[in-house]
Amino acid sequence: MSEDGPDLEIRPMPRERLVELLTLRWPDQNMFLCGRFVGPEDVEGIGAFAGERLHGVATWMIMGRVMHVIAVNAFTELRGVGARLVEAMIVEAREQGLALLRATVSNDNVVGLRFYQKRGFRVTGLNRGIFDVMRHVKPSIPRTGLDGIPMRDEFELELEL
């Protein structure tokens, strides 16, 4: 693998493909963000393509001057997909004149916590017990996350632009 990372092209996701993907990943059609449920249609996204093959997707929602990162997902073993997607989101947010990006990771997702911090995000808060609360509303939220760690809290991270 080259040092520069894979030969990826970052492009906006066609709306219908984005909705299709998110519907697959969010089986009950919505997710909870900033105190409200959002559906696939509320979300914007970009994809990392190599030719026509989609290697990853980043999704966000803009509220005021904040870009809320919903998810950064790499679908393949190709390295560097997530990093390229985050870089592209930062560029997009700057072009739109936004003040900051905000991301959340669950307490078990220490890899995600490292990922965002390595890319300039800093930890700004902890929503303690938020998954325990949300599980009352949405019982499909798993109790156990990565590495067998109970999923209970959410770190909040921010990148100021």
Added chain:
Amino acid sequence: MTQERPIFEIRPMTDRASLEELLRLRWSDGTIFVRGRLLAPQDVEALGAYLDGRLQGVATWRIEQGTLYLLTLNNITDRRGVGVALLGAMLDMGRRKGFPFMRAMLSNDNIPALRFYQKRGFRIVAVHSGVVDMMRSLKPSIPEIGFDGIPMRDEIELEIVL
């Protein structure tokens, strides 16, 4: 895969001079903190894990305002199982002393420890955002950059029920 679990002898480190020397060498100039307060190496107690009389790892702790804090937990060799053995000894000690829980402090860059503690029953109780930055203004030798090139800025506080 079978894993050989060496039996470590765990005992308080009584040789203060070598403990303090070790902390200065290993922990960023002896920088240990708890709840935004800098501690000097002489302010902490330590358990050592020994194998054949040789030190393999160190856990440091302190009682701060009635709460038992696990401050650092490290191997000093590449022998596996040292951290788990030291943690077990800290839990035993905390129970013997009658503490209802034990807390641990981490800096935000210390992702391996965040996983280690959570896998072993700790849960996060707080993030003290910017506390390390504040301490650095008092002690400029606190490094800016920690593990994996991540800036060291915050404290993460975890708790385990004893």
